[in-house]
Amino acid sequence: MKTDRKGSFTFPGGVHPSDKKNLTADSKIQYGFTGKESAIMLCQHIGAVCQPLVSKSDEVEEGQKIGENEAFVSAPVHCPIKGKVKGIELRPHAVLGRSEAIIIEGDSEERARRPSEGEDVFGSAFDESQYTSEQICQAIREAGIVGMGGAGFPTAVKIGINAKQPKEVLIVNGCECEPYITCDYRIMLEWTYKILAGVRLAQKVSGCSKVLIAIEDNKPEAIEAMSEAISKLSMDGKIGIAAVKTKYPQGGERQLIKSVLKRNVPTGGIPPMIGVLVLNVATTAAIAEAVVEGTALTHRVVTVTGEGIKEPSNYYAAIGTSVEELIDFSGGLTEEAVEVILGGPMMGISIADLSTPITKTTGAITVLTREQIGEAKFSGRQTACIRCGRCLLACPENLNPTKIAHAVKNNMLDLAKKYYISGCMECGACSYVCPANIELTGYIKTGKILIAKEKKTNAE
Ligand code: SF4
Ligand code: SF4
Missing domain, CATH: 3.40.50.11540 (NADH-ubiquinone oxidoreductase 51kDa subunit)
Known part of the structure; x- marks a missing residue:
């Protein structure tokens, strides 16, 4: 079949960042890498959090189901390596702060899996x-x-x-x-x-x-x-x-x-x-x-990349491996590295604790340098909105990011709702184009968290 390679399909809005x-x-997927231990988060999906099916000191097999929840919207978690349960402990989580994980100590001879x-x-x-x-x-x-x-x-x-x-x-x-x-x-x-x-x-x-x-x-x-x-x-x-x-x-x-x-x-x-x-x-x-x-989702391909990484590459890694171990496997950080992001630079989340384990949804670890972040953004220097309208043109959801951000900044959550804050997909395109370096997406994310808290309080 002859397929037209030139894309003719598109959508309104959006931006064109350098793709890097x-x-x-050209880095082929590298196999056979697993960290010293795997921290399997009990919450790595939308829906009900899993309950552990194993206890401390239990012997576990590769692919064994170790956590589940019988709720309709949930997904079980499995052990990526043969080994022993070291404990069930809190581990850093990019969104939740800290969250419960089953820690598996691997049997060194049995780690690699293709x-x-x-x-x-x-x-x-x-x-x-x-x-x-x-x-x-x-x-x-x-x-x-x-x-x-x-x-x-x-x-x-x-x-x-x-x-x-x-x-x-x-x-x-x-x-x-x-x-x-x-x-x-x-x-x-x-x-x-x-x-x-x-x-x-x-x-x-x-x-x-x-x-x-x-x-x-x-x-x-x-x-x-x-x-x-x-x-x-x-x-x-x-x-x-x-x-x-x-x-x-x-x-x-x-x-x-x-x-x-x-x-x-x-x-x-x-x-x-x-x-x-x-x-x-x-x-x-x-x-x-x-x-x-008949294999469970225990591994995934992760891109470890960015100008802050010495040897960027793609790895078929065990879910639960720490960010730190994957960075070490990629030759470590360069001297210029300043920001580690779980995901990509547009929608990813900056993390400070490199012991954060990867989950089923972690497609990348991106490490940026001061040069990539941009001097103004790095210093957090924002200026007043100049009403250029670029954020409106960039928004793929046809929202008014500056009005939503302004409403959140002034704690007017009802107004933010009227401007359809819930319709924001947090793509970051508005922040990317803003010449005043206003962290529009950050304000919107904060607004959503405040609205969720308000809803929870009202329900209690
Ligand atoms: S982050 Fe939200 S408001 Fe900003 S461009 Fe994306 S969808 Fe629009
Ligand atoms: S892109 Fe920035 S400066 Fe321009 S209208 Fe939006 S918030 Fe204001």
Whole structure:
């Protein structure tokens, strides 16, 4: 199939930051790395927090389920290494401050693990018809798969057939629009057939009649690899490729749907309301592993990158490995390193404690230098709003960031709600373009936290 590599699909708003993908785009995924211990967070998804199924000093096997919650919206957690439970302790968490984790001390001889990735398993020999929808759904649930693009919503809940909201179109998100990050790009090149096997399983279980894999046009090799594999599997006409324009945040669910299908997800709504299911490419690969190999989500590909890292690369790392160990594995920090971010520079969260473990949704560790952050932003120097309107033009959700931020700053939360603070996806595009260095996204995030606290207090 000949696929147009030039992206013709786009959405209103957005920005064009330097993508910085060159630091790791050619770095093949490195396998066999696991930290000295794994700290498995009991909360790494949207929904009910897991309860531990193991106790201190228990012997555990690789892939063993060690935490779960029977609530409908939840996902179990599993042990990535054979070893012993050292304890259940609080560990630093980028969003929650500190959160409970099961600490596993690994058996050094048993740490390395490689996924099977041959075309014989996921390529021409793969046939989704040998699995029933129930089997697929059950395998996804048992494997603890969640949205690996960052959302962390349990995939089994998202993917199943819902008679009230039938799904028609499956969009597989291969955009990876955040600067610096290349983990999804690498798996599109190296796990192409595994992704396609997951896509076919996801299509079967969701009941979607149409499938599109959306990839930004700054990744022509990924577009080529996917197109070739689709042709080799004789799936032309069944799975399409949509080359989308390179623009941030093209990978946002709502922006991607607008770009590819020219349809709007209602404000405050979710894609299934308009018959659309969006899955990240890494999530589809995890689906294939869970269904075909019966493996739980215990490892993921993480990009360790930025000008503050000596040897940036991509790693297939055990979930629960600390940021510090992954940075050490990448040669350590450069002398100029000043900020460590869990995620990318636009939507990621700065962390001060490097013992923070990676979770199912950690796609990258980005370390920036003073030069990358920018002198003015580094010194925190803000000036008054000059009413240039750039933040309004950049906002992909058609919001007025400056008005929302102003309302939050003056503790007028009702006004912030009227300006639709809840519609903000926290993409950071407004802060990025602001010439006055106003941390608009920071104010908005704070406003959301204050509104949630207010709601909780009113409910008590
Ligand atoms: S207001 Fe929210 S959605 Fe709009 S640009 Fe700012 S962070 Fe992004
Ligand atoms: S971009 Fe900054 S200076 Fe311009 S209107 Fe928005 S808040 Fe004001």
